Amino acid sequence: MKNLTSIRPNTSRPARLAALKQSFQDWNNTSDVMARLARRLSTTLSLEAQLSILAEEMTDMVPFDSLNYRHRIARQDFIFSTGMGGPHRCEYRLSLEGHQYGTLTLHRRQRFSEEELTGIEMMLSGAICHIRNACQFIAIEQTALTDSLTGIGNKRALDEALQRASAMADRHGAPWSLILCDLDHFKLINDNHGHVVGDHILARTAEKLEQALRNSDTVYRFGGEEFAILLPHTNEQEARDVADRIRGAIESIRVDGGETPLTVTASCGVAMHLTDEQPEQWLARADEALYRAKAAGRNCTRVFASIS
Numbered sequence: 046m047k048n049l050t051s052i053r054p055n056t057s058r059p060a061r062l063a064a065l066k067q068s069f070q071d072w073n074n075t076s077d078v079m080a081r082l083a084r085r086l087s088t089t090l091s092l093e094a095q096l097s098i099l100a101e102e103m104t105d106m107v108p109f110d111s112l113n114y115r116h117r118i119a120r121q122d123f124i125f126s127t128g129m130g131g132p133h134r135c136e137y138r139l140s141l142e143g144h145q146y147g148t149l150t151l152h153r154r155q156r157f158s159e160e161e162l163t164g165i166e167m168m169l170s171g172a173i174c175h176i177r178n179a180c181q182f183i184a185i186e187q188t189a190l191t192d193s194l195t196g197i198g199n200k201r202a203l204d205e206a207l208q209r210a211s212a213m214a215d216r217h218g219a220p221w222s223l224i225l226c227d228l229d230h231f232k233l234i235n236d237n238h239g240h241v242v243g244d245h246i247l248a249r250t251a252e253k254l255e256q257a258l259r260n261s262d263t264v265y266r267f268g269g270e271e272f273a274i275l276l277p278h279t280n281e282q283e284a285r286d287v288a289d290r291i292r293g294a295i296e297s298i299r300v301d302g303g304e305t306p307l308t309v310t311a312s313c314g315v316a317m318h319l320t321d322e323q324p325e326q327w328l329a330r331a332d333e334a335l336y337r338a339k340a341a342g343r344n345c346t347r348v349f350a351s352i353s
């Protein structure tokens with residue numbers, strides 16, 4: 046409950062409002078480079094958009110032929126480039142409070158003067174907090190989409206990827222396939238050798254899957270011992286071949302298990318996306334195919350045929 050006596054009388058203050066209006070106009074139209082840079086950078090948390098703004102503002106002060114930025118964030122390389130090189134360059138490692146936030150390089154045909162280098166450094170000082178925030182935002186987003194045990198995409202990442210893939214398959218008519226791959230009798234491994242060994246096998250499986258796939262294919266940990274693989278431009282016959290190949294890769298894993306090395310097999314279910322099919326239906330068909338592979342005795346692949 047508000048204390049009514051503390052509420053100020055509801056009268057307008059024309060002088061203050063006029064000052065606010067002036068201040069807003071100044072803020073909006075400022076010719077102060079640093080203030081404008083800070084204002085523009087604060088409008089976005091997209092690192093790409095921030096670097097575009099920085100490049101735009103910087104080229105007004107210190108013309109350059111190209112700007113390149115590179116930073117490894119949450120195990121992925123973030124690269125931004127604009128323009129085409131030149132023989133002279135200046136490079137800055139961006140850091141704040143002991144943390145690195147990437148390397149920014151400018152190239153130009155003419156040498157950079159001392160005054161220009163000082164100008165660039167001043168602008169980078171004005172941008173660094175914003176760049177730090179954008180880098181941290183990417184890292185947080187990445188963490189939310191990554192499975193902590195294996196380092197590959199998690200269920201949430203798969204859900205988002207399935208949405209995008211369904212939309213693209215419908216728009217472009219290109220085939221997309223989904224493989225669900227589940228380790229066989231994994232409970233026995235945990236029961237007989239412990240969870241640490243089970244975890245190790247899951248991590249090795251993720252590694253093997255990534256090695257066995259093309260760069261355009263993406264792999265996710267979908268559940269405990271279940272993985273999903275999304276394959277663009279791949280029909281169901283090709284996806285079946287991929288599924289058999291990855292089962293072979295998983296079977297080649299050897300883990301120290303006492304007297305004899307431990308091995309593991311997997312079952313796979315394959316479904317190709319159907320026109321206008323919702324992601325959940327697509328996933329359900331792949332799951333049904335996986336169920337059939339398990340029912341058929343495991344260590345095999347089954348396809349949910351798009352034409353029966």
Ligand SMILES: Nc1nc2c(ncn2[C@@H]2O[C@H](COP(=O)(O)OP(=O)(O)OP(=O)(O)O)[C@@H](O)[C@H]2O)c(=O)[nH]1
Pocket residue numbers: 194227228229230231232233235239240241242243244247268269270339343
């Ligand atoms: N070590 C480890 N085990 C997990 C993890 N997530 C799930 N599991 C285990 O995976 C096992 C899955 O067991 P089930 O669903 O019965 O499947 P299964 O034994 O592989 O049998 P089928 O799938 O029918 O071949 C359970 O023992 C879970 O505890 C994990 O992150 N680490």
